[in-house]
Amino acid sequence: xxxxxxxxxxxxxxxxxxxxxxxxxxxxxxxxxxxxxxxxxxxxxxxxxxxxxxxxxxxxxxxxxxxxxxxxxxxxxxxxxxxxxxxxxxxxxxxxxxxxxxxxxxxxxxxxxxxxxxxxxxxxxxxxxxxxxxxxxxxxxxxxxxxxxxxxxxxxxxxxxxxxxxxxxxxxxxxxxxxxxxxxxxxxxxxxxxxxxxxxxxxxxxxxxxxxxxxxxxxxxxxxxxxxxxxxxxxxxxxxxxxxxxxxxxxxxxxxxxxxxxxxxxxxxxxxxxxxxxxxxxxxxxxxxxxxxxxxxxxxxxxxxxxxxxxxxxxxxxxxxxxxxxxxxxxxxxxxxxxxxxxxxxxxxxxxxxxxxxxxxxx
Amino acid sequence: xxxxxxxxxxxxxxxxxxxxxxxxxxxxxxxxxxxxxxxxxxxxxxxxxxxxxxxxxxxxxxxxxxxxxxxxxxxxxxxxxxxxxxxxxxxxxxxxxxxxxxxxxxxxxxxxxxxxxxxxxxxxxxxxxxxxxxxxxxxxxxxxxxxxxxxxxxxxxxxxxxxxxxxxxxxxxxxxxxxxxxxxxxxxxxxxxxxxxxxxxxxxxxxxxxxxxxxxxxxxxxxxxxxxxxxxxxxxxxxxxxxxxxxxxxxxxxxxxxxxxxxxxxxxxxxxxxxxxxxxxxxxxxxxxxxxxxxxxxxxxxxxxxxxxxxxxxxxxxxxxxxxxx
Numbered sequence: 167x168x169x170x171x172x173x174x175x176x177x178x179x180x181x182x183x184x185x186x187x188x189x190x191x192x193x194x195x196x197x198x199x200x201x202x203x204x205x206x207x208x209x210x211x212x213x214x215x216x217x218x219x220x221x222x223x224x225x226x227x228x229x230x231x232x233x234x235x236x237x238x239x240x241x242x243x244x245x246x247x248x249x250x251x252x253x254x255x256x257x258x259x260x261x262x263x264x265x266x267x268x269x270x271x272x273x274x275x276x277x278x279x280x281x282x283x284x285x286x287x288x289x290x291x292x293x294x295x296x297x298x299x300x301x302x303x304x305x306x307x308x309x310x311x312x313x314x315x316x317x318x319x320x321x322x323x324x325x326x327x328x329x330x331x332x333x334x335x336x337x338x339x340x341x342x343x344x345x346x347x348x349x350x351x352x353x354x355x356x357x358x359x360x361x362x363x364x365x366x367x368x369x370x371x372x373x374x375x376x377x378x379x380x381x382x383x384x385x386x387x388x389x390x391x392x393x394x395x396x397x398x399x400x401x402x403x404x405x406x407x408x409x410x411x412x413x414x415x416x417x418x419x420x421x422x423x424x425x426x427x428x429x430x431x432x433x434x435x436x437x438x439x440x441x442x443x444x445x446x447x448x449x450x451x452x453x454x455x456x457x458x459x460x461x462x463x464x465x466x467x468x469x470x471x472x473x474x475x476x477x478x479x480x481x482x483x484x485x486x487x488x489x490x491x492x493x494x495x496x497x498x499x500x501x502x503x504x505x506x507x508x509x510x511x512x513x514x515x516x517x518x519x520x521x522x523x524x525x526x527x528x529x
Numbered sequence: 530x531x532x533x534x535x536x537x538x539x540x541x542x543x544x545x546x547x548x549x550x551x552x553x554x555x556x557x558x559x560x561x562x563x564x565x566x567x568x569x570x571x572x573x574x575x576x577x578x579x580x581x582x583x584x585x586x587x588x589x590x591x592x593x594x595x596x597x598x599x600x601x602x603x604x605x606x607x608x609x610x611x612x613x614x615x616x617x618x619x620x621x622x623x624x625x626x627x628x629x630x631x632x633x634x635x636x637x638x639x640x641x642x643x644x645x646x647x648x649x650x651x652x653x654x655x656x657x658x659x660x661x662x663x664x665x666x667x668x669x670x671x672x673x674x675x676x677x678x679x680x681x682x683x684x685x686x687x688x689x690x691x692x693x694x695x696x697x698x699x700x701x702x703x704x705x706x707x708x709x710x711x712x713x714x715x716x717x718x719x720x721x722x723x724x725x726x727x728x729x730x731x732x733x734x735x736x737x738x739x740x741x742x743x744x745x746x747x748x749x750x751x752x753x754x755x756x757x758x759x760x761x762x763x764x765x766x767x768x769x770x771x772x773x774x775x776x777x778x779x780x781x782x783x784x785x786x787x788x789x790x791x792x793x794x795x796x797x798x799x800x801x802x803x804x805x806x807x808x809x810x811x812x813x814x815x816x817x818x819x820x821x822x823x824x825x826x827x828x829x830x831x832x833x834x835x836x837x838x839x840x841x842x843x844x845x846x847x848x849x850x851x852x853x854x855x
Contacts, residue, residue, distance in 0.1 A: 222716035329804050359571035364787035364798035389789040430721040432746030434788050436769045445718045448686045510774025516786045522822035
């Protein structure tokens, strides 16, 4: 795997589709329709890059992550890992490939076997991929614990003896065990408290620099995503509606849905409290998505054409694609003031907090 | 100011096999009429137990609620009989929870549940109660309320269910609404709708809100005054503007620094090292001392009291205010 030319993206996803059949009846099952969970999704991830996939519940972001790892069979479409088509692989080849593509889940407790010690959990991927012997796997386990900020003696403990943040560190260590190139991070910090979330986000950033990892970072929280990603793809009801580099997306979002998502985030600054233009209503069911543009039922700028004709993902600028008929003409949103916490004594106090912390850390 | 709720020295402890859990350990605060007080903290800090204690919903045993006083409209609710307490709950004092699906009964229509609450607390006829229920559903902006009233909870989206919960909680015109993580289970666009609805209803109905959340963003959007809790105690109390511009307690500073933000570019998030102490094994002195970069010997031995640092701003820290070179 490692001999692919380095300019080939780690991951190329092209026209990915997943439909789930909805059935009725216990004895004679009849398909009564399809849930179009993922519809024609395409993107690439370069080496060492983080692409965030964001959207609300049911938009298909987690399904996309599972399709990429082939934990689920896609209905159609292509996924190439370092230039190699995953759909063509047989069972054995797929398992060998998985060594290079790992996943971290939202709920670390549900994804760790409660009957295995942490040492066994970390050795298992190596055993499955027939790497090393018992002694070298145990040594690797201790090394991994150190890498993610845990102690060697933790190898003898069980998952229930750890806090949520520590369990997520174990999940990360397991993903790193076989030296992967790509890690799919599926809402890795959503279940954690904010101070612990910051620890894990910083750890993921450190690991990326240290091991040259690529991340597909699946999240609903645009604030976390802004912190960790290089590029961002926004999904709505199974479709990509906007994809661009991070700075462009946050400074000049073009799709009305992206604009609404950014406006809806509560800003941790009472000075920015303003009356917002809000999205009305709920996300429609993916079982019967709206005709035309799927967002038109909630879009403040929708026109007749939007319900009739599905917009294509069009290029707005190099690397910036938007699926909206009218992105050239809809008014730009007021991007929120950037003063925020720079005022007051908070910034200076935080600097003092960080300095005191550094002074206490040995080395 | 006219206080609707005054909590003095509240302690809620749980006797468990692994020892005594001091979930809430001596807190005092006021909720003035018509204002929104935010109670913020991370998992296990005791913020939800505080609200359950005020509501009288802590199961006993294993729980034990003690206080000098919990005055609601100048009546000590801890001295009320079980029956008087029940009258108050859902009447003048009501509550909404994080997960509306688990707080709604799945085998009854939403209308039946709202009507039940109205009939329990008023002398209305069933017909009048139904009209009132529809009026409440309209108030929380449920479209075609007269039809949706006969829906079951599972026919509704998460946001709609939370609106139903709010309608039910407000149906008897409470003076105090306790909202425990009301938007945590909702998507961000729906969260914005619900927060907006709560502020709007407060303006129209004039009730006080005690909102409990882990999300400082939510606090910044809706609260007038904020209480920061850590390990069963209040560590800082201030007006919302003061808290964000001039945070004094090291925990508050670290917490604000660890929030990822879309309006500020920061290379790295600040972190608070370590994890919260276990409620059956609290540190002797300041409970934040083991994680605090400023802590010294005194902090580790001697618990700091909550004291005034400026008008309306209280901090429980020996080191506050942290000296800032300007």
